[in-house]
Amino acid sequence: MDALTPEEGMIAVQLARSVLEHTIGGKADSGPLLPPIFREKRGVFVTLTMQGDLRGCIGFPHPHLPLERAIREAVYAAAREDPRFPPVQPRELPALRIEVTVLTIPEQMNVAPGERPGAVQVGRHGLIVRGYGRSGLLLPQVPVEWKWGSREFLDHTCIKAGLPPGCWKEERVEVYTFEGQIFSEPLPDTG
Numbered sequence: 001m002d003a004l005t006p007e008e009g010m011i012a013v014q015l016a017r018s019v020l021e022h023t024i025g026g027k028a029d030s031g032p033l034l035p036p037i038f039r040e041k042r043g044v045f046v047t048l049t050m051q052g053d054l055r056g057c058i059g060f061p062h063p064h065l066p067l068e069r070a071i072r073e074a075v076y077a078a079a080r081e082d083p084r085f086p087p088v089q090p091r092e093l094p095a096l097r098i099e100v101t102v103l104t105i106p107e108q109m110n111v112a113p114g115e116r117p118g119a120v121q122v123g124r125h126g127l128i129v130r131g132y133g134r135s136g137l138l139l140p141q142v143p144v145e146w147k148w149g150s151r152e153f154l155d156h157t158c159i160k161a162g163l164p165p166g167c168w169k170e171e172r173v174e175v176y177t178f179e180g181q182i183f184s185e186p187l188p189d190t191g
Contacts, residue, residue: 136161
């Protein structure tokens, strides 16, 4: 799976912005011209922040959709369907900052549960924890922002799944790693 170039990454962010401006802001749909890589199936997450605070984050961990469609669906869902937040309003659009993370395919860790912290590379890996009918995901940038070590990162991914911290030590709990290319808008001018 080829990485996106910096230019393609900025096109991904421009696409996400154009979707919000069109669907929420009511502007004409004038998205950027998309290179061929946007037809490839990719996992992607879109994160929205406002003044440094999370405002929405939704995505697809597995490459089931072409990148263009995945970005379109993820940015809309992050803005309007994230259950943690009220829907984004048109007046908020200028202050929103968009971040698009394009993911590699998640791979199950093949180490004993007790060795999982040593196999996690903070700042490089994102994590998915699955067990007891639940699943949770944290992107690679999250432990860096919160200054977590690998054990804290594993614990918080368990919590995100609605599971107790430390459940990653159990054989029946699966842990997957993935990597992400992160592309973001510059910080908005708040006047």
